Amino acid sequence: EPEVTQTPSHQVTQMGQEVILRCVPISNHLYFYWYRQILGQKVEFLVSFYNNEISEKSEIFDDQFSVERPDGSNFTLKIRSTKLEDSAMYFCASRGPGGGPLEALEQYFGPGTRLTVT
Amino acid sequence: AQTVTQSQPEMSVQEAETVTLSCTYDTSESDYYLFWYKQPPSRQMILVIRQEAYKQQNATENRFSVNFQKAAKSFSLKISDSQLGDAAMYFCAYRMRGSGSRLTFGEGTQLTVNP
Numbered sequence: 001e002p003e004v005t006q007t008p009s010h011q012v013t014q015m016g017q018e019v020i021l022r023c024v025p026i027s028n029h030l031y032f033y034w035y036r037q038i039l040g041q042k043v044e045f046l047v048s049f050y051n052n053e054i055s056e057k058s059e060i061f062d063d064q065f066s067v068e069r070p071d072g073s074n075f076t077l078k079i080r081s082t083k084l085e086d087s088a089m090y091f092c093a094s095r096g097p098g099g100g101p102l103e104a105l106e107q108y109f110g111p112g113t114r115l116t117v118t
Numbered sequence: 119a120q121t122v123t124q125s126q127p128e129m130s131v132q133e134a135e136t137v138t139l140s141c142t143y144d145t146s147e148s149d150y151y152l153f154w155y156k157q158p159p160s161r162q163m164i165l166v167i168r169q170e171a172y173k174q175q176n177a178t179e180n181r182f183s184v185n186f187q188k189a190a191k192s193f194s195l196k197i198s199d200s201q202l203g204d205a206a207m208y209f210c211a212y213r214m215r216g217s218g219s220r221l222t223f224g225e226g227t228q229l230t231v232n233p
Contacts, residue, residue, distance in 0.1 A: 033220070043163070043209060045220040056220060089161055093221075106153070107221060109163035 002026045004110035006092050012116045016081050021113045023075045023092030031095040032075045033107060034067065036060070036088040043091065049075065082117045089114050120145045122212050124224035131200045132232050138185075139195045139227045141210030149215040152186065152193045157207040157226070166208070169193065197229075205231045 005024045013019050025032050034046040047057040049067055066078045075094075079086055093107040122143045131137035143152070154166040169177045169186050176184050181201075185194045197204055210224040 035221070037161075042225045043211075043221075043223040045222065048220055058220075091163060093163075106165050106168060109155075111160070111162050114161075 002108075004092055004094055004108050006090075006110035006113050008113060009111065010114045010116070012118065013082055015084060015117055019079050019082055019115065021077045021079075021090050021092075021115070023077070023094075023110055024073050025075055025092065025094030026096070026108055027073070029094035029096050029108075031055075031107075032067075032069070033093040033095075034077045035091045035093065035109075037091065037112075038085075038088045046077070046090075079115075082115075084117050087115055087117045120147075120212050120214070120222050122210050122222050122224035124210055124227050126227045127225070128228045128230070130230040130232060131197070133200055133202060135200055136196060136198045137200055137229065139197075139208055139210075139229065141193045141195070141224055143191050143193065143210070143212050143224075145191070145212065145214075147214055151213045151215070152184075153211040153213070153221070154182070154184070154193075154195045155209045155211055155223075156204075157209060158205075163209075167195065200231050202231050202233060205229055 007022045032049040035043050037043045045058050047061045048055045064080045068076050089112045091112045092110040095107045124141050150171045152169045156164045156166050167177050167179045167182050169184055176186050181198045183196045207226045207228050209226045211221045213219045213221050
């Protein structure tokens with residue numbers, strides 16, 4: 001069964017450093033998402049991406065964050081200057097084509113990248 | 119803005135028994151989707167079941183079923199014949215109709231299954 005993959009599984013970085021989290025969505029999917037989960041808290045939406053541009057972003061997704069689909073397979077989340085409060089699990093998700101009765105297709109989540117900022 | 123509330127931070131159930139996890143949500147939309155996700159200790163998010171708001175029939179997936187009360191904005195998950203592998207954090211989630219729409223999650227309910 002196709003799956004979303006994420007690398008690395010765990011990233012440790014120092015405050016102020018830039019990090020790039022990588023995701024490979026399912027190959028025929030068109031919609032891509034990043035979510036984060038601070039330890040012990042609920043999963044929060046960061047950003048959605050479609051047709052090579054951001055379609056929606058939350059208030060969390062400020063100028064420190066950016067997303068990119070540099071080629072036909074990868075989807076990346078960059079944090080320019082990490083803060084202690086960026087420590088969290090970051091989940092990538094993707095979803096297939098929409099419209100009509102297939103629109104309810106689920107978002108498939110990757111296994112997550114645990115980011116630790118020291 | 120849409121909100122999702124899970125009022126039970128923790129629940130426990132005996133193996134082979136039935137447990138119901140509660141979820142309420144708030145929205146002004148009439149057409150939307152609701153989901154239950156399971157998050158085991160590995161922290162992978164796994165879809166358990168989904169419900170389209172325009173469908174009156176409650177969704178079922180093997181031992182998992184929902185009680186969807188649209189007027190009350192309630193969406194509970196029933197797990198029958200609970201198994202040790204069901205132990206996990208369970209998140210209720212809402213999504214507006216619309217291709218790129220985000221998922222909005224509740225706070226989660228930690229389910230313990232006792233042997």
